[in-house]
Structure formats: structure tokens, C-alpha cells
Amino acid sequence: MLHYSNKLKYQECEGEASIQNALEMGLQTLKHMPKYSSREMLFVLGCLTTCDPANILQTLKICKENEIRCSVISLSAEVRVFRKLCVDTKGIFHVIMDSNKFESSLVRMDFPKYRTYTTSNANISTTSSNSAKHEKASMCMCHLEQRGGINGFSIGDYFCPTCESKYWELPTECSICHLTLVSAPHLARSYHFLFPIEQFIEVTRDELPSQKCFACQHAFDEQKHKSIFKCTSCNNIFCFECDLFIHGTIFTCPGCIRYAQLK
Numbered sequence: 001m002l003h004y005s006n007k008l009k010y011q012e013c014e015g016e017a018s019i020q021n022a023l024e025m026g027l028q029t030l031k032h033m034p035k036y037s038s039r040e041m042l043f044v045l046g047c048l049t050t051c052d053p054a055n056i057l058q059t060l061k062i063c064k065e066n067e068i069r070c071s072v073i074s075l076s077a078e079v080r081v082f083r084k085l086c087v088d089t090k091g092i093f094h095v096i097m098d099s100n101k102f103e104s105s106l107v108r109m110d111f112p113k114y115r116t117y118t119t120s121n122a123n124i125s126t127t128s129s130n131s132a133k134h135e136k137a138s139m140c141m142c143h144l145e146q147r148g149g150i151n152g153f154s155i156g157d158y159f160c161p162t163c164e165s166k167y168w169e170l171p172t173e174c175s176i177c178h179l180t181l182v183s184a185p186h187l188a189r190s191y192h193f194l195f196p197i198e199q200f201i202e203v204t205r206d207e208l209p210s211q212k213c214f215a216c217q218h219a220f221d222e223q224k225h226k227s228i229f230k231c232t233s234c235n236n237i238f239c240f241e242c243d244l245f246i247h248g249t250i251f252t253c254p255g256c257i258r259y260a261q262l263k
Contacts, residue, residue: 017045019081020052023059023070031066039068040091042109045082046075056081064088073105100227100240107244108199140166141175158183192251200229200243208237214255215242234259 022043030039050056063070063085071091072082078095086093092109096102140157158167163176171182205220208228212219214236220228227240236255238246246253 016049016051017047018052019043019045019050019085020054020056020059023056023063027059027062027066027068030068039066041068041070043070043072043082043085044075044106045072045079048076048079050079050081060085060088071109073102073109075102104227104240104244107248110248138166140168197247197251197253198232199247200231200238203228203230203237209235210237213237213239213242215239215246231255 023041026041030041033039068089069091070085070089072086072093074082074093074095078093083093085091094101094105096105158170158181159165160167160174160177160179160181162179163174165174165176167174167181171180171186173180205222205228207230208220213225215238218239220239225239227243229238229240229243230236231238231253234253234255236253
């Protein structure tokens with residue numbers, strides 16, 4: 001997300017913004033996603049109006065019916081239609097006051113939110129490459145529609161454990177038995193999304209039990225460290241940079257790990 005936001009520095013923005021057109025573009029992709037996936041859209045807006053070709057309330061209704069969560073980060077002020085979009089779709093609305101709050105809000109939006117509605121169970125199967133079972137080269141299901149050439153012919157790749165259909169890459173959905181196929185590394189990388197670390201709470205300087213960050217051990221400075229956070233489990237204090245690193249990279253509180261090892 002930060003990579004694409006940095007690329008916008010070299011783009012010239014012109015014309016009026018249209019929330020309805022953006023919602024319809026997102027609907028074309030997200031409405032086809034499976035029920036167990038997280039359907040979300042994030043708007044970073046600096047405008048105070050939206051120039052829409054039709055009734056935007058109808059588009060909001062469609063987003064709500066398709067269970068698409070929309071969140072807005074406003075760089076200017078609160079706009080009623082932006083807040084209504086977030087309220088109707090159970091999203092989050094933020095009005096940014098400074099650059100630190102913007103970066104903090106943008107990073108926190110990067111995590112999938114908990115689903116507030118129930119869905120039907122879906123089978124997700126893990127699969128791996130099995131070249132010994134299929135000794136002869138065969139074409140994967142991904143390239144069956146591409147006629148001519150030898151692309152797609154190989155011995156290994158991935159096979160569906162139910163119907164043994166062959167696929168070039170994962171994750172995907174089997175076109176024969178409609179089973180969702182993923183690899184073990186995919187499940188391992190998604191572990192911190194299934195069991196996320198709790199968000200730290202912001203504290204004032206009067207509530208600090210220590211005058212330095214537990215992670216980086218740097219003393220708190222009034223000019224540099226305007227935001228200070230505390231873990232609700234181990235009650236350790238962290239600076240803003242360490243809070244971003246914990247929730248965005250390692251996904252584990254170092255204070256909780258230390259106390260768990262001491263026990």
C-alpha cells in the first residue's frame with residue numbers, strides 16, 4: 001500500500017473525484033471473490049465533494065448487499081456521504097490531523113478486519129508438487145484454453161488431491177471439483193491474520209511507568225515521540241516506530257514473548 005502511495009507523488013491529479021465510479025470499479029472485482037475472503041475497499045480522499053453520474057445511494061446499497069466493507073481516510077474534513085459509506089458497509093472513517101496520524105491510520109488499515117457476519121463453511125485443501133505420481137508430462141488446467149505451443153506441459157507442478165487436476169500455480173480454485181487449493185507456505189504466512197496481535201493503546205506521558213521504549217530502548221523525547229503506546233497484555237511501553245514494526249512486520253509483541261520465556 002505504501003509502495004503505491006509513493007508512486008502517486010509523480011502522478012498529476014486533475015478533474016473531480018467520483019466515489020460512485022470507484023465503487024463500481026471495485027464491485028466488478030470484489031463481488032466475484034469467494035464468501036470466506038475479505039472484501040474491502042479503502043479510499044484516501046482530499047476532496048470535499050463527489051461528482052457522480054447517478055444516485056450513489058443505490059451503489060452503496062449494492063456494496064452492502066455484496067458484503068463489501070468500505071473505509072475512508074479523509075485528508076480535509078468530514079463529509080456526510082463519506083461517513084455514510086463507512087457506516088452502511090461497517091467500515092472505518094478517519095479524518096487526519098497530521099502526518100503521524102495519517103501513517104498510523106494507513107498502516108492499521110492494512111490488516112484484514114474481523115468478519116461481523118456468519119458465512120457457510122468452505123473446504124480449503126493444501127497441495128504440493130508430486131512429480132513421482134505423474135511420470136509423464138501433461139498440460140495444466142490453466143493452459144487448456146491456450147491452443148498451440150508447448151506452454152503448460154511439465155511433469156511436476158501442483159495436483160488437486162480430489163480429482164488430480166493439474167495447475168500451474170497456487171492459490172487457485174479447482175475448475176473441476178471447485179475445491180480451493182493452497183500450499184502450506186500460504187497457510188503459514190496467513191497465520192498472523194488468523195490470530196492477529198491486539199492493537200496497542202495510546203497513553204499519555206503522565207501514565208508512563210518507564211521513560212524509554214521497551215523494544216528499541218530509546219528514551220522518549222517530547223519533540224520526536226508524540227505518540228506512545230502500551231501493550232494491553234504485558235503493559236510494556238513502545239514508541240510509534242516500534243509499534244508500526246511490531247504490527248506490520250513481526251506480528252508479535254517482544255514483551256509478551258519475554259515474559260512467556262521467563263515463565
